[in-house]
Amino acid sequence: MTEQEPLLRDNLLYLGDNGRVFCGACAPESTRYTCIDRGGEEVVEIIPEEARHVEHEEGITTACEICGRKA
Ligand SMILES: [Zn+2]
Numbered sequence: 001m002t003e004q005e006p007l008l009r010d011n012l013l014y015l016g017d018n019g020r021v022f023c024g025a026c027a028p029e030s031t032r033y034t035c036i037d038r039g040g041e042e043v044v045e046i047i048p049e050e051a052r053h054v055e056h057e058e059g060i061t062t063a064c065e066i067c068g069r070k071a
Contacts, residue, residue: 006032013051013064013071014043021046026066046071 008014008024008031015021016037024032027043037043051062051071063070 004033007035008032008043011069012048013046013062013069015046016043017041021062021065023064023067023069025069026064 006024008027010023010025013021013023014027016027016031017039028038031037031043035042046062048071055061061070
């Protein structure tokens with residue numbers, strides 16, 4: 001049996017259940033391997049360029065809620 005690679009990238013941010021934001025490294029183990037968050041919805045990858053655009057335009061910083069990593 002081969003080791004399965006996580007589907008989420010540690011250095012990218014994802015939008016999960018209830019709009020929470022977390023990076024791949026902080027995502028729950030099951031979410032990392034399935035892309036499905038606790039609510040049963042697929043997590044959405046946050047594009048770093050879009051996050052920076054929002055930060056620039058609206059002053060809202062998109063960052064991991066757990067470790068504070070930015071997009
Ligand atoms: Zn994190």
